[in-house]
Structure formats: structure tokens, C-alpha cells
Amino acid sequence: MTSGSTAASSRTSKGPAASTRLAGIDAARGLALLGMMATHLLPTFETDANLTPTWIGLTFSGRAAALFAVLAGIGLALSTGKQRPLEGAALTAARRGIAMRALVIAVVGLALGGLEVNVAVILVHYAVLFLCILPFIGLRLKALCAWAAGWIVGSPLLAFLLRPWLMAADPPLQLNHNPGWEDLSTPAQLLGDLFLTGYYPVFQWMSYLLVGLVIGRLSLSAAGLPLLLLTVGSAVAAFAKVLGTAAMESWGGRAALQDVLSDPNYPLESILQVNLAGVRQEGSWWWLATSAPHSGTTLDLLHTSGVAAAVVGLCLLVGRLGQWLDLDLLLPLRGAGAMTLTLYTVHVWVVASSRLQPLPSGWTEDGVYFAHAALAVLIGMAFAILKKRGPLEWLGHAANQVGRHEPDRVR
Numbered sequence: 559m560t561s562g563s564t565a566a567s568s569r570t571s572k573g574p575a576a577s578t579r580l581a582g583i584d585a586a587r588g589l590a591l592l593g594m595m596a597t598h599l600l601p602t603f604e605t606d607a608n609l610t611p612t613w614i615g616l617t618f619s620g621r622a623a624a625l626f627a628v629l630a631g632i633g634l635a636l637s638t639g640k641q642r643p644l645e646g647a648a649l650t651a652a653r654r655g656i657a658m659r660a661l662v663i664a665v666v667g668l669a670l671g672g673l674e675v676n677v678a679v680i681l682v683h684y685a686v687l688f689l690c691i692l693p694f695i696g697l698r699l700k701a702l703c704a705w706a707a708g709w710i711v712g713s714p715l716l717a718f719l720l721r722p723w724l725m726a727a728d729p730p731l732q733l734n735h736n737p738g739w740e741d742l743s744t745p746a747q748l749l750g751d752l753f754l755t756g757y758y759p760v761f762q763w764m765s766y767l768l769v770g771l772v773i774g775r776l777s778l779s780a781a782g783l784p785l786l787l788l789t790v791g792s793a794v795a796a797f798a799k800v801l802g803t804a805a806m807e808s809w810g811g812r813a814a815l816q817d818v819l820s821d822p823n824y825p826l827e828s829i830l831q832v833n834l835a836g837v838r839q840e841g842s843w844w845w846l847a848t849s850a851p852h853s854g855t856t857l858d859l860l861h862t863s864g865v866a867a868a869v870v871g872l873c874l875l876v877g878r879l880g881q882w883l884d885l886d887l888l889l890p891l892r893g894a895g896a897m898t899l900t901l902y903t904v905h906v907w908v909v910a911s912s913r914l915q916p917l918p919s920g921w922t923e924d925g926v927y928f929a930h931a932a933l934a935v936l937i938g939m940a941f942a943i944l945k946k947r948g949p950l951e952w953l954g955h956a957a958n959q960v961g962r963h964e965p966d967r968v969r
Contacts, residue, residue: 631770
């Protein structure tokens with residue numbers, strides 16, 4: 559969620575290629591923010607008995623949040639040496655800075671966890687992901703590729719084996735709500751939820767940061783790389799979705815899963831298309847064959863990682879087109895993307911504040927969403943034009959510099 563490392567780098571990077579590359583990353587992050595807002599404010603299912611998926615659910619569910627996580631890995635790669643990862647004392651200092659920035663994100667996330675809001679807040683999970691990725695920051699490209707591939711294949715299987723054991727505990731090691739300060743008093747439940755049983759399971763979501771590190775270690779300013787990301791990412795995403803759909807609809811997977819659901823009348827066809835979070839994925843190995851959003855399976859991780867890579871490639875291409883036309887085509891998105899921690903936090907707070915209030919006269923759900931999105935874009939543009947960090951981005955950057963023992967450089 560935070561873009562402090564990318565934003566900070568963009569102020570010091572030299573040359574148009576570097577600035578275009580970083581603007582493209584921030585623009586992709588802005589798209590992710592708007593997509594996540596859409597899933598918060600607009601229905602992902604119709605209100606009929608079959609829970610028919612809406613186009614919002616089909617388009618953004620699972621993909622927007624995964625894009626955030628992949629971009630986090632890219633940002634970490636860009637701030638720790640790009641194609642040549644830091645080593646020695648510099649790497650140790652960078653890790654300290656990342657850990658301090660993660661602490662800021664966790665504090666904000668725990669504070670939001672105390673709000674009464676129908677939003678799955680990602681920030682605490684996001685902070686834990688930053689800490690878990692620290693051992694991988696110094697790895698070079700080939701090693702990162704091996705780890706990313708292994709994690710995408712292996713983590714869903716281990717999670718499938720471990721989740722029933724965690725859920726069989728008394729009480730089950732699951733929160734069923736956003737992590738808040740009070741959950742620190744029940745560390746087993748909190749850790750179980752964060753890593754395996756919650757909405758954004760860190761254990762599988764590590765795959766996204768590893769994929770992001772791989773992308774960030776590539777030469778993003780190379781002429782053909784954005785197009786390569788777009789084409790390969792699209793191909794991987796399509797392959798995973800086609801394979802998952804075939805497994806469910808043509809090879810008997812959906813019928814087998816319907817038999818093991820606790821509620822046999824559950825509209826499995828719909829949730830497989832939009833959101834599998836909250837469903838007890840146990841009792842059948844067929845759960846591992848789905849590509850459903852928020853299922854955390856290998857095919858889901860491949861599909862959403864492919865979509866993220868394609869979006870990054872597209873944003874980089876648009877940035878280069880704007881450079882050729884001498885136009886800042888990415889400004890509306892990159893402005894919001896450079897201060898997502900602040901904008902996301904304000905967005906969640908506003909949603910919580912208005913939860914019990916009826917919609918103002920003449921307003922629709924679509925209108926509320928576009929108001930949130932327009933304000934995010936306008937505020938982001940203003941900060942980008944003024945070359946200022948958002949308030950929480952400034953705090954995260956300051957924590958990063960303190961962690962690196964560079965307090966004199968905090969602005």
C-alpha cells in the first residue's frame with residue numbers, strides 16, 4: 559500500500575527513462591487503489607438467490623489487492639539496488655529501514671482494525687509481508703525466480719494441509735474480523751489468521767512479493783520489457799484461468815466441491831468466479847485445482863500475478879507514449895499511486911464513518927464510488943504537482959530513514 563520507496567526514488571532518479579519507469583509503477587498502484595475502492599463500495603454480487611456476479615466482482619475481485627502486493631515487491635526491488643541487489647552493510651541498513659516502514663503500516667492497520675467497517679483491511683497483512691520478504695531482498699534474479707516458482711507451487715499445498723488443523727483448534731485460529739489492537743492479546747489467533755486463515759493469507763501472498771522482486775530486478779527501462787510483461791503476463795493469466803475453469807466445469811471439480819460444502823445450497827458457481835474467501839477449503843483435493851479469486855491456489859496466484867505483470871507493462875508503455883508525445887498521461891493515476899497509504903486510510907475511515915448513514919438524497923452507490931475515486935485522483939494530482947509526499951508516506955519515509963540511521967536526510 560505504501561509507495562514511499564518508489565516515490566522517494568523518483569525524486570532522486572536521473573534521466574527520463576528512470577522517471578518514466580517509476581511513474582508507470584506509481585500509475586499501476588493508482589489503478590490498484592481505484593480497483594480496491596470499487597470492491598469496497600460497489601456490489602460484487604447481485605442480490606438474487608444465485609448471487610449472480612457483477613462486472614465489478616468479475617473484473618476487480620482478487621486482482622486489485624494482488625496488484626498492490628506485486629507492486630510492493632517491485633518497489634522494494636527498486637529501492638534496494640534494482641538489477642544489482644544491495645550487499646553487506648547497505649543491505650542490512652535497507653532491511654532495517656523496510657522493517658521500520660512496516661511498523662508504521664502495521665500501526666495504521668491496527669488502528670483501522672478498530673473501525674466498524676465492511677472492508678477487509680489489508681494493511682496489517684501487508685506489514686507482515688514486508689517483514690517476511692526481508693531474507694529475500696539480497697537475492698539475485700535467478701534465485702528469486704526459483705523461490706517465486708517454488709512458493710507459487712508449494713505454499714497452496716502446505717496451506718491446504720495446515721488450515722484444517724488450525725481451524726480445528728479451540729477456539730479456531732481465525733479472527734473473522736480485521737486485526738486490531740485487542741488481537742495482540744491473543745497472538746495464536748492473530749498469527750493463524752494473518753498467515754493462513756484470514757482474508758489475505760501471508761503464507762501464500764508471499765508469492766506476490768517474490769514475483770514483484772523478480773520484475774523489479776529486471777531492467778524496466780529496456781525497450782522491449784514493458785511489452786514482454788504485458789504479453790507474457792496476459793498469457794500466464796489466461797492459461798491459469800482457462801485451466802482452472804476446465805478443472806471445475808469440464809473435469810468434475812465443481813460437482814466434487816459441491817458435495818463437501820457445509821451448505822450444499824451454496825452458489826458455488828458464483829463464488830468460484832468472484833470470491834472464495836471465507837469458504838472452508840477442506841475435504842477435497844479439488845480445492846487446489848480452482849483459479850477462483852482469493853482461493854490462494856497455485857492457479858489463482860498465477861492468474862493474479864500474470865494480471866499484475868500485464869498491468870505494470872501496460873502502464874510502462876503508456877508512460878513511454880506520454881514521453882514521446884511530451885504529455886504526462888499517467889499523472890491522474892501516478893499521483894494517487896504515490897500516496898496510496900494515505901488515500902486508502904482516509905477511504906476506509908470515510909467508509910466506516912458513513913456505514914450507518916443512508917445515502918444522501920439523489921446519490922447512488924455508483925455516485926459514492928466515483929466521488930471517492932475522483933477525490934483520490936484530484937488529491938494525488940495536487941501532491942504530485944507540488945512534489946510532496948502524502949502525510950503517511952512522509953511518516954513511512956521518515957521511519958525508513960531512521961531505520962537506516964539517516965535521520966538527517968528526512969524531509
